[in-house]
Amino acid sequence: MSANKNRFTPEELQEVAQRLRDASPTEIIAWGVEQIGAANLTFACSFGYEDVALVDIVRSISPEINIFYLDTDLHFKETYETRDRLQERYQVRFTRVATSLSLEQQAKQYAPDLWKSDPNQCCRLRKVEPLRRHLKGYQGWITGIRREQAPTRAHTEVVEWDPAFGLLKLNPFAFWNTSQVWNYIYDKKIPYNPLHDQNYPSIGCEPCTRQVRPGEDPRAGRWAHSEKIECGLHNTPLK
Numbered sequence: 559m560s561a562n563k564n565r566f567t568p569e570e571l572q573e574v575a576q577r578l579r580d581a582s583p584t585e586i587i588a589w590g591v592e593q594i595g596a597a598n599l600t601f602a603c604s605f606g607y608e609d610v611a612l613v614d615i616v617r618s619i620s621p622e623i624n625i626f627y628l629d630t631d632l633h634f635k636e637t638y639e640t641r642d643r644l645q646e647r648y649q650v651r652f653t654r655v656a657t658s659l660s661l662e663q664q665a666k667q668y669a670p671d672l673w674k675s676d677p678n679q680c681c682r683l684r685k686v687e688p689l690r691r692h693l694k695g696y697q698g699w700i701t702g703i704r705r706e707q708a709p710t711r712a713h714t715e716v717v718e719w720d721p722a723f724g725l726l727k728l729n730p731f732a733f734w735n736t737s738q739v740w741n742y743i744y745d746k747k748i749p750y751n752p753l754h755d756q757n758y759p760s761i762g763c764e765p766c767t768r769q770v771r772p773g774e775d776p777r778a779g780r781w782a783h784s785e786k787i788e789c790g791l792h793n794t795p796l797k
């Protein structure tokens with residue numbers, strides 16, 4: 559848990575979340591900036607379509623808001639290329655957050671292809687712990703999660719306290735639907751991951767993501783080889 563203190567009571571946050579429900583993503587992030595300052599906010603960018611739209615919004619609000627990505631060393635090449643195109647378009651360098659454990663060390667110390675034998679452990683090593691270390695330097699984080707994405711996200715509020723990581727959490731797209739996000743991307747001609755046009759609606763690490771078939775849930779391609787549905791970033795961290 560970070561040394562961050564929740565300066566809001568649960569009732570206050572609930573009231574703000576209620577009031578900002580219909581506010582634009584820009585207004586929601588601007589509220590966060592007003593409360594804790596742009597330099598104390600960090601945005602978790604996965605380069606999925608919600609997040610490329612948020613790069614545009616975050617950059618239009620303040621260049622002081624840090625933008626980072628969790629580099630597991632296992633992303634698709636198209637994901638890294640999307641990162642590069644966004645950096646070029648927005649003239650920004652995203653912070654790379656990663657474990658110091660190389661894939662070779664992981665294979666030796668744990669198991670080869672740990673993502674198959676123990677994906678929770680793999681996510682903890684390569685995503686959750688590096689994220690925890692990064693978030694310790696901030697008072698609030700911005701994410702692209704939406705209610706519509708999964709039953710585990712159905713109660714997401716636009717503003718909430720994140721008890722797992724101990725800081726404020728802003729989810730400016732909580733109430734947006736898929737078309738709203740895509741319309742924003744097309745309108746602004748924002749670079750996005752071309753895999754989205756090849757039946758990959760939700761993109762994570764390459765070993766844990768497959769194309770979805772017609773009629774499948776958009777997240778059916780994530781961890782299809784296991785029972786896992788979340789990586790531990792947006793729920794109680796994996797124990």
Ligand code: SF4
Pocket residue numbers: 630632672673676677678680681682684685762763764765766789
């Ligand atoms: S998504 Fe898969 S490969 Fe990526 S960190 Fe989690 S288990 Fe490992």
